[in-house]
Amino acid sequence: MKLLTIDTSTSTCSVALTIDQRLAGEYLLQLDRTLTNRLLSCVDTLLSDAGIRTCDLDGFAVALGPGSFTGVRVGVATVKGLALAADKPVVGFSSLAMLAGNLPWSSYTVCPMFDARKKEVYAGAYRCNEVPLPLAADCVLPPADFLKQIIGPAIFVGEGAEKYRDLITSSKGADAFFAPWNVHQPRASAGALLAADLFTKGKTIPLAELNPIYIRPSEAELAKLHRHP
Structure with missing residues (x-):
């Protein structure tokens, strides 16, 4: 199985390409505020260096949070777009479980x-x-x-x-x-192990139901609650 796994739940961006039970490549970079602009570049570089096209992949995986609200949202949205374009299945996993996997x-x-x-x-x-x-x-x-x-x-x-x-x-x-x-940094390769287990168990997620797990409400949600108690 050719699987692309993405994590953007912290200021570290991590992308891993795994083929069956082998790590074919991993891109890890401390991105902080340049996340949106650099994530797709990381994906393109990794796949290009490995000689893999997006359509060659069998599935995608993403860290759903908790973590940075913006970071998690960018990662989930990116995987949704890639999976939709390639018509491939998706799984999601806890960012904390991924870190524990180190x-x-x-x-x-x-x-x-x-x-x-x-x-x-x-x-x-x-x-x-x-x-x-x-x-x-x-x-x-x-x-x-x-x-x-x-x-x-x-x-x-x-x-x-x-x-x-x-x-x-x-x-x-x-x-x-x-x-x-x-x-101490989360790695997409550790997430890929969680993802492979989920794919084996058939626990894919419909794209419409693939959403971040923030645990606590965002500032915007809190402000809305205060306006409308």
Whole structure:
């Protein structure tokens, strides 16, 4: 199966091309504010270098969030457009599960964390065998509240773990472990493993139902609620 996987849920843009159980290529770039203009360029470069055309692909996959509202929206919209043009199926997966996938076969609980701003984190708790399995639903909370839910040793990974390292250490003590710096960025290749599992189980998503998972309402939605209580 030729699969293109895209993640834009953080300031890191990641695109992976997998063929059956082989990583044919991956493009990872810290894009920040230039995301919209550069994402399709990343896709074109990766496919061109691999000698693959969009019509040759068997499917697409995308990280649905949580994460940057703009980033997740751009990634989902891009995959919708590509899948519609190529008439190929699509699957979506949790951005936090993808990040947890950087630490397969960990004997400890893996806690991926993104900085959600407003003194909160997007966070989850996973058992990471070959494919990460959630131990609880992904959430957005103040980091101290999230840490109260984690029992026993855990590995913390992601930009949120880096930002709140001192708090995690003071809260968890000897039960706190931190992933090395080279795995703190989410990678589309880890998402491709989740995607392949979803395709195998037949869990494709109709394009009309492929939507971001923000967990918390956007600023625009909050403003609307305040205007119309």
